[in-house]
Structures are given as C-alpha cells and as structure tokens.
Amino acid sequence: MGSAEVAAGPPDGSVDARLAARLGELRGERGWSLEELAERSGVSRSTLSRVERAELSPTAAMLGKLCTVYERTMSRLLSEVEREPPGLVRAGRQEVWADTSAGFVRRSVSPPHAGLRGEVIEGELLPGAAIAYDAPPVPGLEHHVWVLDGAVEITVGEETHGLRRGDCVRFRLWGPSRYHCPGPAAVRYAVVVVLP
Structure with a gap:
C-alpha cells in the first residue's frame, strides 16, 4: 500500500478502508472541517478528502x-x-502497513493495548529510502531503536546516529526525526515505544 491511487477503492473491511473510516471519525469527533484539518496538518484539503x-x-x-x-x-x-486487540499476537496476524513510494514497511509486532504503555514496531527501509516526521505525535515519547539487519542513520532533532546490526539508540522525542537507510542493503529495525 503506497500513495498510488486505487481505482475502485480498497475492499470493505481492509486495513486501508478501516483506516480511512477512522481518520474521518477522528475529524468528525473534533468537529473540524476538511479546511481546518488541512490548516492544522499541512496536508491539502483535496488530499485529506481522498x-x-x-x-x-x-x-x-x-x-x-x-x-x-x-x-x-x-x-x-x-x-x-484492528478488528480486536489480542494479548497474543501471532506473526501472521500482525498488522503490516507499507508506504511503497517511500520504500518503507511497518509491522506492528506488539500493538498498543488498553492498560499497557509500550508497543513494539518493526520497520524496514530500502537502500536510499528515508522517512521523516515533523514532530512526535505525543511530546516526550520514549523510543528504543534496535537494528536487526543492515544500517540506518537516525536523526533526532539536530543529532544524527549511525547504527549497524546489533546497535541500539534510545531517546525521548520532542521534535523532528528522520530515518535513512544508506545501503547497500535494506535495513530492518525494532522500535520499542513507551508513552510518557
């Protein structure tokens, strides 16, 4: 799943369809118009609508x-x-989301669950690929990033950390961040996120 258009839309009940519906619900819960959400997010109104x-x-x-x-x-x-948040998350049932245009795949290994503050994510970036975030979704979010295979450059604020297989970096996220795979092979890493 990337940023490419889908002619007939995703099948009902697919992750894409459920995500689209949830994004609409969140905007509705706040009473925001598409214009207001566009202003707050920096994403165009037409893109948000689509x-x-x-x-x-x-x-x-x-x-x-x-x-x-x-x-x-x-x-x-x-x-x-998700359909239901189980305590046991089998590998074949873990939600996978991909941004193919950016060369990024994200697996929710241990998704958020009521009463728990942590989660485990597996990320994969193709050689040369990068993903960047302007700000954390929750200020002070604790991250532990452990490289499973390959190499990655992680920029937190103005500091860049070069990591290889087995290396780990941990930080609280207050500002922008960026993950870049310098290659020559793809990088696979685990992220443990703990809410403050």
Missing part, C-alpha cells in the same frame, strides 16, 4: 502529520482499526 474516502493511501509522512494533529502514535492509530 484519503478519508479511501481513494488515496496515506504516505508515512502524511500519517505522521495526522497522528501529531490527533495526538496519537501511528501504532495507536493503526490499533484503532
């Missing part, structure tokens, strides 16, 4: 902006569109 109608799949960057506006982590938002 995303909410499931005519366009959001990119990772766009979801990051919407999560910031709605004060949710991306995992929290994606967990809200």
Whole structure:
C-alpha cells in the first residue's frame, strides 16, 4: 500500500478502508472541517478528502502529520482499526502497513493495548529510502531503536546516529526525526515505544 491511487477503492473491511473510516471519525469527533484539518496538518484539503474516502493511501509522512494533529502514535492509530486487540499476537496476524513510494514497511509486532504503555514496531527501509516526521505525535515519547539487519542513520532533532546490526539508540522525542537507510542493503529495525 503506497500513495498510488486505487481505482475502485480498497475492499470493505481492509486495513486501508478501516483506516480511512477512522481518520474521518477522528475529524468528525473534533468537529473540524476538511479546511481546518488541512490548516492544522499541512496536508491539502483535496488530499485529506481522498484519503478519508479511501481513494488515496496515506504516505508515512502524511500519517505522521495526522497522528501529531490527533495526538496519537501511528501504532495507536493503526490499533484503532484492528478488528480486536489480542494479548497474543501471532506473526501472521500482525498488522503490516507499507508506504511503497517511500520504500518503507511497518509491522506492528506488539500493538498498543488498553492498560499497557509500550508497543513494539518493526520497520524496514530500502537502500536510499528515508522517512521523516515533523514532530512526535505525543511530546516526550520514549523510543528504543534496535537494528536487526543492515544500517540506518537516525536523526533526532539536530543529532544524527549511525547504527549497524546489533546497535541500539534510545531517546525521548520532542521534535523532528528522520530515518535513512544508506545501503547497500535494506535495513530492518525494532522500535520499542513507551508513552510518557
């Protein structure tokens, strides 16, 4: 799933369709027009409309902006569109979301659950790919990033950390962040996120 248009829209009940519906619900719960959401998020009104109608799949960057506006982590938002949040999450049932245009795949290994403050995410970036976020969805969000394979450059604020297989960096996120795979191979990493 990337930013490419989907002619007939995703099948009813798909992650894309449920995500589109949830984004529309969140805007409705706040009583915001598309224009107001566009102003708050920096995403155009027409793009937001197409995303909410499931005519366009959001990119990772766009979801990051919407999560910031709605004060949710991306995992929290994606967990809200799961059918049911089980305690045991089998590998084959873990939600996978992809931004193919950015070369990014995100697996929710241990999604958010009521009463729990942490979650585990697996990310994969293709060589040369980068994803950037303007701000954290929740200020002070604690991150522990452990590289499973490959290499990644993680920029937090103005500091860049080069990590290779087995390396781990941990930080609280207060501002912008960026993940970049310098190559030559894809990078796979685990992120443990803990709400403040």
